[in-house]
Amino acid sequence: MSDLGWTCLVTGANRGLGFEFVKQCVAATQKSGGRAHYVCCCRTPDTATQLHKLIEETSNDKITFSVLKLDVTSKLDRQNVVKFCEVKLRESGLNLLVNNAGIMPHYCSEGLETVEGAELHRTYNNNFIGPTLLTQGLIKLIKLAATKNPHKTKILSISSKSGSVGHKRFMIGGAYDYRCSKVAINRTARNLAAQYGAEGVIALPICPGWAATDMGNRGHLKAEVPVVESIEGVREAIRKATQDTNGLFVDHLGEYPPW
Ligand code: NDP
Secondary structure, eight states: OOOEEEEEESSSTTTTHHHHHHHHHHHHHHHHTEEEEEEHHHEEEGHHHHHHHHHHHHSSSSEEEEEEEEEETTTHHHHHHHHHHHHHTTOOOOOOEEOOOOOOSSSSOOOOGGGOHHHHHHHHIIIIIIHHHHHHHHHHHHHHHHHTTTSSEEEEOOOOGOOOSSSGGOOOOOOOOHHHHHHHHHHHHHHHHHHHHHTEEEEEEEESSSSTTTTTTSSSSSOOOOOHHHHHHHHHHHOOOGGGGGTOEEEETSOOOOO
């Protein structure tokens, strides 16, 4: 490990599951007494109040942060983030990439009649194309980390069981844009596992459960899983992931739902 220690980049780190992920990882670093560097990416860093508060309260000589502007759909933003990381993480590489940022423009009851091309493009850009191209930009740094820590270097794609083609609960229709975008990002993760597994990189498409964030609570029904519990499960699934489970779709309970 370099002076930075363990390195982690999270997209959409300002609120919801992304923020909770950073918060729990920082607490774990504090507990272990280890070193870590967090690259926290947000669309509007200036308004990321709770993230800045966390940083103020927890940064020290061992736990350090970079806060970067990243709209995952912006090529320029992605390039800037990659350039920054190529300098900052040149020795350590990137141990964990968390492709978390995502949107769900339509609630699940939307049918085919309401599908609009522009919305399909927007959701694919946010949930699939942006994260895939960000991963492409960072893959050299991820592979570098894997040479030092094989099988402990991971790429996480926050997916959703609601995109599952085989899950009984989701035989219902609707949300064409969101569900199909999650199918696509699942396949990216599977491809990454196939392409980079031999080099020690583990890729995980993971469902965080129906979690009580702004997104999770936007419908008329209340979300089932508290945010803390969701991320505890996600982190445990990351910890347990090995070459044997590389690329498998997993959920926050550690179960393997159908694709
Ligand atoms: P929230 O809506 O609470 O938060 C979404 C986060 O993503 C925000 O930080 C938001 O930034 C960011 N974001 C959205 N679009 C972009 C973009 N183009 N570029 C950069 N950042 C962006 O959602 P959750 O925290 O619940 O969701 C996180 C992930 O988990 C998503 O991928 C979602 O699909 C997935 N998921 C969530 C479930 C749930 O029940 N909550 C269930 C299954 C999957 P900003 O503040 O600027 O809007």
